[in-house]
Amino acid sequence: MQEFFEIVRKILAEQLSRDESEITMESTFEELEADSIDIVEMIMALEDIYNLEFPEDDLEDYSNLGDLVKALYEYLQQVQK
Amino acid sequence: MRLAIDVMGGDYAPREIVAGALQWAEQSEDTLLLVGNEYLIKEELQLYQYPTERLEIIPASQVVEMNESPASALRKKKDASIIVATRLIQAGQADAVVSCGSTGAQLAAAIFILGRLEGIDRPPIVASIPNQAGSYSLVVDVGANVDCKATQLLQFALLGKAYASIVMQLGNPRIGLLNNGEEEGKGNSLAIEAYKLLKDQKDLNFVGNIEGRDLFADKCDVIVCDGFIGNIVLKNMEGLAALVAQACIAELGRLPAFFERFDYTRVGGAPLLGVNGVSIVCHGSSKREAVFNGIKTATECVKKDIINQQKIVLQTTV
CATH class of the missing domain: 3.40.718.10 (Isopropylmalate Dehydrogenase)
Known part of the structure; x- marks a missing residue:
């Protein structure tokens, strides 16, 4: 999970022009000034890395980055089993 | 095509x-x-x-x-x-x-x-509005991005400059920032930060802040704002034009010809830049x-x- 989060963090840091240290599991999208376009862009970047398609959930369901990362990671684990 | x-x-x-x-x-x-x-x-x-x-x-x-x-x-x-x-x-x-x-x-x-x-980062929508010089000014963004960062407003200015040079054949269009005061330092934190970026940008003919009343004053060729404000500006114009049109028809029995310049149906659409x-x-x-x-x-x-x-x-x- 931590390794997966590091990848997410790296993608987001580059996308949002932020220092990686500013991005934590507890960060809300509001704090990161990340809009839905940013989130979809991040998910698409992950899809390219892992060569899969994540479920098309409502992005509004996730209150912070950690919740989204957990959901994506759980799906990744299922697919890779 | x-x-x-x-x-x-x-x-x-x-x-x-x-x-x-x-x-x-x-x-x-x-x-x-x-x-x-x-x-x-x-x-x-x-x-x-x-x-x-x-x-x-x-x-x-x-x-x-x-x-x-x-x-x-x-x-x-x-x-x-x-x-x-x-x-x-x-x-x-x-x-x-x-x-x-x-x-x-x-x-x-x-x-x-x-x-x-x-x-x-974020593509804006550009729209043209009539001005007192008998020409048009461009407003960027009129609704694609409601929450913007200062760097994005700078990008809107550059795209507005590009579009003005294409459609209005202006070599060095005047760029203004829509704000609630003319002086540097006016406005919310976004406007203040964007002002600095616009002022420091090379090859950009930034003429400073533009107040709402000067939108039509031909003070600049490109008016930069976030999509939240830009959309309100555009819809406000539509509403005001409808009100004035109603008054003209009531008093004159017809619409003066200049009204055509305010009719969005004649423009039809605006490109995403x-x-x-x-x-x-x-x-x-x-x-x-x-x-x-x-x-x-x-x-x-x-x-x-x-x-x-x-x-x-x-x-x-x-």
């Missing part, structure tokens, strides 16, 4: 969209690709005689509704009319896309399907005349090669 029309987007879709598209087909040599529910499109087409050899129906089974999250819709509704229409450009089957549907969905489709030009393809955003309330003029705008943007022209300006300034 091949033009993809999102037939399912807008308050009067598909009837008025199809009607506007057919009007364009009749008076041009362009091929129109009507994207949407095949059954509904065929039903509309039965009402008219039209040049069948220059009309194609491209089926799309879904529509992005106005209340949906655009970015989520992009992932969930892969067969939505705006997605399918935008993909036609990507596939080289269309030169431009025109839509009266969800602006957010059109923006998301343009970003993820067409891609952004280098150095651009900063994306790698021509995507024309039309008013959600567009009827056939506005759709016709939106398609006309699309053909002008293709003829003027606005994508490559923007790239040239961005390469020299970013």
Whole structure:
């Protein structure tokens, strides 16, 4: 999970022009000034890395980055089993 | 030219969209690709005689509704009319896309399907407003991005500069920042930060802050603001024009000729700037005349090669 989060963090840091240290599991999208376009862009970047398609959930369901990362990671684990 | 029309987007879709598209087909040599529910499109087409050899129906089974999250819709509704229409450009089957549907969905489709030009985070919509010099000023952004960062406002300025040089043949257009005061240091934190960036940007003829009352004063050629403010400005103009029109008809019995310059249906649509393809955003309330003029705008943007022209300006300034 931590390794997966590091990848997410790296993608987001580059996308949002932020220092990686500013991005934590507890960060809300509001704090990161990340809009839905940013989130979809991040998910698409992950899809390219892992060569899969994540479920098309409502992005509004996730209150912070950690919740989204957990959901994506759980799906990744299922697919890779 | 091949033009993809999102037939399912807008308050009067598909009837008025199809009607506007057919009007364009009749008076041009362009091929129109009507994207949407095949059954509904065929039903509309039965009402008219039209040049069948220059009309194609491209089926799309879904529509992005106005209340949906655009970015989520992009992932969930892969067969939505705006997605399918935008993909036609990507596939080289269309030169431009025109839509009266969800602006957010059109923006998301343009970003993820067409891609952004280098150095651009969020594509804005540009619109022209009449000014006291008898010409027009451009307003960027009029509604694509409601929450903006200062760096994005700088990007809007650069794209506005590029577009002004293309459509108004201005070598060094004057750029103003819409604000609630003229002096440097006025405004909210976004405006203050954006002012600094605009002032420091090389090769940008930044003339400072522009107040709301000076929107039409010909103080600048490009007025930069976030899409939240820009959309309110545009809709406010529409409302004010309707009020004045009502008063003119009541007192004079007719509309003065200058009113034509305020009529959005005559412009029809505005391009999304900063994306790698021509995507024309039309008013959600567009009827056939506005759709016709939106398609006309699309053909002008293709003829003027606005994508490559923007790239040239961005390469020299970013």
